[in-house]
Structure formats: C-alpha cells, structure tokens
Amino acid sequence: MTYWQLALVFGTLSLLGFGGGKAIIPQMQLDVVVQHHWVSAMEFARYFAISKLAPGATNSIAALTGYAVAGFAGAGVAALAIFGPSSLLTFGVGLAWDRFREHPWRELLAKALAPVVIGLSWAGIVAIAQGAIDVPWTYAIAIATTAAVLIFSRAHPGVILLGSGIAGALLLH
Amino acid sequence: MSVSLGAIASSLARITSTQIGGGAMLTIRRELVRRRQWFTEEEYLEILSLAQLAPGPQICNVAVLTGLRLRGAAGAFTAWIATTAPALGLLFVIAALVLRGASVPLVADALRGCAAGAVGLTLANSIELTAPRRKSVRDLLFIALAAAAGILHVPLAVTLGVLIPLSVLVIALTRP
Numbered sequence: 563m564t565y566w567q568l569a570l571v572f573g574t575l576s577l578l579g580f581g582g583g584k585a586i587i588p589q590m591q592l593d594v595v596v597q598h599h600w601v602s603a604m605e606f607a608r609y610f611a612i613s614k615l616a617p618g619a620t621n622s623i624a625a626l627t628g629y630a631v632a633g634f635a636g637a638g639v640a641a642l643a644i645f646g647p648s649s650l651l652t653f654g655v656g657l658a659w660d661r662f663r664e665h666p667w668r669e670l671l672a673k674a675l676a677p678v679v680i681g682l683s684w685a686g687i688v689a690i691a692q693g694a695i696d697v698p699w700t701y702a703i704a705i706a707t708t709a710a711v712l713i714f715s716r717a718h719p720g721v722i723l724l725g726s727g728i729a730g731a732l733l734l735h
Numbered sequence: 736m737s738v739s740l741g742a743i744a745s746s747l748a749r750i751t752s753t754q755i756g757g758g759a760m761l762t763i764r765r766e767l768v769r770r771r772q773w774f775t776e777e778e779y780l781e782i783l784s785l786a787q788l789a790p791g792p793q794i795c796n797v798a799v800l801t802g803l804r805l806r807g808a809a810g811a812f813t814a815w816i817a818t819t820a821p822a823l824g825l826l827f828v829i830a831a832l833v834l835r836g837a838s839v840p841l842v843a844d845a846l847r848g849c850a851a852g853a854v855g856l857t858l859a860n861s862i863e864l865t866a867p868r869r870k871s872v873r874d875l876l877f878i879a880l881a882a883a884a885g886i887l888h889v890p891l892a893v894t895l896g897v898l899i900p901l902s903v904l905v906i907a908l909t910r911p
Contacts, residue, residue, distance in 0.1 A: 574892075607850040619792035727849040731844045731848060
C-alpha cells in the first residue's frame, strides 16, 4: 500500500516536473509533509540541502523520502517513480524527433513555460523555508548565502552551502 | 561509427556522479561535443532544447536523448541507468553519513545551517532567473501568478493546466 502511494505521488510529480524539477518542490513538500506525513518539514528541508550537496538531481529527495518511509525498497520505488515516467516521456519525444524538430509550437511552449517555472521556484523557497528558517540566525544564514551566491557568481554553490553549514555549526545552538 | 554502450555509460556516469549543484549540465556539453565529438554544437543544442521542454531533470533528459540518438532504445536505457544509479548511490552514502552524524549536536547545527543556506541558494537562483525578465510585464505576471499558486497550495496539475495554456495564449495574442 505504501509502495503504491510512493509510486503514485512521485510518478505524478515526475510527469509534472517541467523546467527540470524546480517547479515540483512546492507540490512535493505538500504531498510528502502535509498530505502523507512521510517526513517532517524539517527533514524535508534537510533532504533538500543534502540533495544540493550530493551529485545528482534535486528530485532525488524522493529517494530519501522513500527510504524514510520504507527502507531501501521504498527508496527504489520512489527513485523509479520520480525518474522513470519523465524519462519515458522524453524517450517518446526523442522518437518523434523529426516531427518536433521544426515545430513552431516548440519555441512558443518553451517561452510560455519559463515564467511559470520561475514562479514555482519562488514558491519552492517558501516550502523549504518552513522546515529550515526559525531562529534569527537561520534568517541571517539564508540571507548571507543569497548574497554570497549573487556576489560570487563563479563560486561553486556546493562550497557556499558548506560555508552556511559551518556558519550553522558556529551560530546555531 | 558506432558508439559502444560502455562509452555512453562511462561518460555519463562519470559526469553525473562527480558534479554537484548543476555543474553537470555545463560539463556534459563539453564531454559530448568537444571531448567525445558525438554531436556537433548544433545537434547538442537541439537535444538540449528538447530536454528542456520535457518534464524531469534536464541532465536525465539530455542523457536519454543522447543514448537514443547514438544507440537507440538500448542506448537510452544505458544512459538513463548511468545517469541515475551511481549518483543515487553516492547520495545515499552522503545522506547516511550526514543524517547519522546529526546525533552529534554540532553536526545537527551544521545541517540546519545547510538547510537555511539551501533556502538562500534557491532564493538567489530565483532572483537570477527573474532579473533578466524584469522588463517583461507578461513574464512578471506569470511569475507572480505561479508563485502565488504554489504558496497558496493550488495543486500543481491545476496550476500548470491553467497557467501554461494561458501563457501560450497571451504570447500568441501579443505577438506583433
């Protein structure tokens, strides 16, 4: 039953994951934290941070959630569900390559999609912040990290994130 | 010239298991176009634009399309496994270390710091994505609508189902 729910939740998110996955973070948080209570808002924010520190796509939070719910089998189901359907769809699009190649709809759709995905990435900030921002120092770390990423645009985000981890170890008790 | 499945797997697995924070998308182009010379710059751009249009992580989509073009369905499947499995394995090693370490208060605080930092990272990314569009009223409108829908917990399927067609319509109507 749990496996089916994992497959259904993450499989649906997989197919809705336009724009690379940024757009599904708010819905994923809602499904995983609020709807199914699989993990707490704090754990979800932690998984999000870990997914940024580790190789692979942010969507792999799904696999960590699956593990929390049902061990390695849960992780496997969740990973297949989040990475499978979107890749199958891409495969299908790839097969129909020639029909899509010069299609005027392609450019129009890309243009229409972009602002919607960006808006959802703003909503994603709120979703993650629910489990990550509480005491004043966490606000300070978030703002300092934002500034660091914008100012040192060539620095690796992983390095900056490690910096915020060090700040957390020093400032949060 | 036939590319071996092993070459596809090793190229993609190496990149996706060593690059973090979106670095893989930059590296993969160098690998496929310059180093391996499997595609011309133009062919790669075509793969990329399709990959961006389909749902799912771009890196997975680029990998699937790369495998498909080079070696058909077997190539696509090989590419998919190579892109997802090793990176997931590493994620689990890192997650196990970090989450187990979190029983130590100092590590737990560091992890809280990282989570707060990840909020900042996402905020910075959103600012960077929004800034170039600040002069387009249409873009800002749809950014605001989508953000509001996400924050107000409107189901994602509804948000996409309403806003994408609406966005297409507005673009089509305002075209000169």
